[in-house]
Amino acid sequence: MIRNILVLIIILVIYYALRTVFRSARHAYHAGEKRDRLQGEEMVLDPECHTYVVKARSTAIRIGGKPMYFCSATCAKRYEEKNRN
Numbered sequence: 152m153i154r155n156i157l158v159l160i161i162i163l164v165i166y167y168a169l170r171t172v173f174r175s176a177r178h179a180y181h182a183g184e185k186r187d188r189l190q191g192e193e194m195v196l197d198p199e200c201h202t203y204v205v206k207a208r209s210t211a212i213r214i215g216g217k218p219m220y221f222c223s224a225t226c227a228k229r230y231e232e233k234n235r236n
Contacts, residue, residue, distance in 0.1 A: 192205045192206065192207060193205070193206040193207075194206065195209055195220040196220075197209075197220065197221050197222045197226055198219060198221075198230060199221060199222075199226040199227070199229055199230040199233075200222060200226050202222050204220060204221070204222045206220060209221060209222065210222070210223055210224050210226070210227050212227050212231070214230075214231070214234070
């Protein structure tokens with residue numbers, strides 16, 4: 152009788168230990184997904200064609216001492232020509 156109770160206790164201890172390990176592993180895995188999803192690149196609005204562009208890949212020029220970001224050199228040139236007057 153005592154032997155059966157000890158076996159049952161050992162089985163319960165193993166069950167709770169494994170459940171804790173798997174829960175923490177699952178939590179760590181999903182926490183990494185959330186962190187990756189929230190990180191992103193800064194987007195800027197092209198004032199000429201009104202599209203959003205990743206800032207690192209945009210064409211940047213200074214107009215009046217202020218940096219302006221464009222999706223392409225063509226849009227930057229068009230914007231300069233329109234606002235030159």
